[in-house]
Amino acid sequence: MASMYRPPRNAICASCYEGAKAIIAFFNDDEHGDADQGSVRSRGLTKLNSATKGLRDAWEEVKQMRCREEETKQRVSFLQEGFPAVWKDGIHTDIAVRPGTGPPVQAHKAILAARSEVFRHILAGDDDCKAPAGDSLSLPELTHDELSHFLAFLYTGALTAFTEERHLHALLVAGDKYDVPFLRRACEARLAAWVEAGNVLRTLEVAELSSSTALKGRPMGTVVEHAEQLVFSPEYEEFAVRNAGLCVEITATNTTDASYA
Template sequence: MDCCICSPMATVYRLPRNAICAPCYEGAKAIIGFLSKDEQEDDHGSVNSRVSRKLNGSTKGMRDAWEQVKEMRDREDDTNQRAAFLEQGFALAWKEEIHTDIVVQPGTGPPIPAHKAILAARSEVFRHMLSGDSQFKAAAGESFSLPELSHDELSLLLSFFYTGVLQQKVPERHLHALLVAADKYDVPFLRRACEARLAAAVEPRNVLRTLEVADLSSSEVLRERAMDTVLEHAEQVVFSPEYEGFAVRNAGLCVEITRALLDKQVSTTSAKAPCIQDHV
């Protein structure tokens, strides 16, 4: 029987002969369940909301789900408009140097003007640096230096502070520097953006450098992704020209790689052993 929802013939709703296929049924259940869970989280578990859901739960269907989806879409559009409004304003103030009150000096290249308020709002570490906290050894003033970043890397960092967007086609070495900076200056949002971009690009040719950066920035997500790639392409990685230099610089990581390879070998051997015994 044709499905009354997804079938090409589903043009007329005719009771009681309507039938629904398994994919549409499961999809409808999943959508309603997801939206009900979202509604519960929005209501914060209040007594009135629980009673209301208990009374009206039996009447909720795909029409209610569609109304909720439209409301979610409207909220998303509103959020995007507000984000664009804020982003454009902050970005314009930075690009045109409107009332900038501090200059940030990179390790190489010319300094870049910025706003103390933005730096302090984006990073607790910068807030202390700009307030002259002696613990961070950087007194407040009209300029301060980030010597570990090049001019291009500093520009990317400040651009992210003002827009919340990590630019497309950022060179891998710049992503490495930004991830380390995000860890050092405590910028979790930038950290997650860099981790996602780098994790998606891990392959045998760059896995050793990625593993180094993951270790330097204490990124467990990136570290796990890199280790999986090393194990999957062990021969190609271990016998590559870069591995010898990597081993000299990172004895601890080499120990981890060796142990992981041995664990994998033991697991593979153990998995094959019962099959051999059964065959005998």
């Protein structure tokens, strides 16, 4: 009866297979029984104890993985409850970050320095960086809304579901300028998922501006795919004036693809 549950040999590792086989053999011996039933069972138990070591080790590893996973969840929860609350409530802020337009946003020097190597040097007043005047820092390339999104990411490590495409463009450029790799990757992933014929030129332009090779491939392929629709549009003419080098690259890519067609 027990033999019908024998697992395929290639479905599990060798140790687990031998352990499972020993268990089946043990129950088969128990079912059939004979004159030397005691010695058969003893041999079966010995074989079971040695062969199932792989199963026991695997189970212990699974339990350890679960403990590590739970510990990681608790750590993430602990951090998520701290920094976002500090950001939202503006607790003990010590620097005003000024955008190009709109009112300044209050922040913490320690957070800025921890998240960005560039900010660390600026706030330290290094020779290669201009130290801020007093307790303020100016980021003139960002609007007030863009700055708020940028700082929120430094505190929370996440983009909101409602972050607009234009904000993602500004955040990608800021992530490149101020050396925040995690922000760059988050923006690249979100923008790549949103690429379509209607926004591909804007996405390609911001990918070039931020030196994002990871993002550049997807819109480049979309431009080539919709070349007839895009190349003769007024938007492309404006794009070409600002991005002559990209237009040459698009033409070369389109010509190469056509030669293989």
